[in-house]
Amino acid sequence: MSAFLIHLADLTATGEKAYEFPITREWLAEALEDTEYGAPEEGTGSLEVTGREMGADVLADGRIQATLRVPCARCNEDIDWPVDLHFTQLFVPRGSYQEQHVEEEVELTPEDLERETYVGDEIALDALVRENLILEVPMTPRCPDGCADPQISAYLDKPDVKKPGPLAGLLDLKDKLGEKN
Numbered sequence: 001m002s003a004f005l006i007h008l009a010d011l012t013a014t015g016e017k018a019y020e021f022p023i024t025r026e027w028l029a030e031a032l033e034d035t036e037y038g039a040p041e042e043g044t045g046s047l048e049v050t051g052r053e054m055g056a057d058v059l060a061d062g063r064i065q066a067t068l069r070v071p072c073a074r075c076n077e078d079i080d081w082p083v084d085l086h087f088t089q090l091f092v093p094r095g096s097y098q099e100q101h102v103e104e105e106v107e108l109t110p111e112d113l114e115r116e117t118y119v120g121d122e123i124a125l126d127a128l129v130r131e132n133l134i135l136e137v138p139m140t141p142r143c144p145d146g147c148a149d150p151q152i153s154a155y156l157d158k159p160d161v162k163k164p165g166p167l168a169g170l171l172d173l174k175d176k177l178g179e180k181n
């Protein structure tokens with residue numbers, strides 16, 4: 001079941017239509033099921049998107065606002081990670097000349113890579129929203145105000161050797177133990 005659909009029939013009158021969809025916690029939980037991210041404890045995000053007819057193609061551009069629950073890369077505590085991004089995506093009919101043409105091209109331009117295909121009379125944006133949300137989280141998200149346990153952060157951050165911190169002795173010991181093994 002798609003939560004976010006552009007109906008081609010909506011576009012025929014004026015050539016475009018603006019939609020606004022809620023991004024619910026339930027949708028996030030399901031979409032992020034196979035990732036280490038999850039839905040926040042509360043709150044609903046939003047997807048604002050405008051679909052524009054361009055011949056047989058449809059250009060979707062919009063804004064995604066949502067909060068993800070992600071583990072801090074330093075202390076592993078779950079933190080709320082707000083995401084707010086804009087996207088532009090061109091959809092071409094599957095099996096169309098445009099699509100085949102892209103496949104034949106040896107070198108793809110960035111514009112080509114942004115093409116997706118659609119079938120039938122509606123375009124589901126669920127996969128696009130999911131991908132954009134996941135890509136927006138950095139590789140190593142960290143507690144924005146510092147980790148709750150400063151000792152853990154100091155230890156995991158491995159303070160610069162030239163400026164020994166309070167745990168420098170411990171780190172030295174750990175290094176020495178490591179050499180023996």
Ligand SMILES: [Zn+2]
Pocket residue numbers: 072073074075076077142143146147148
């Ligand atoms: Zn943390």
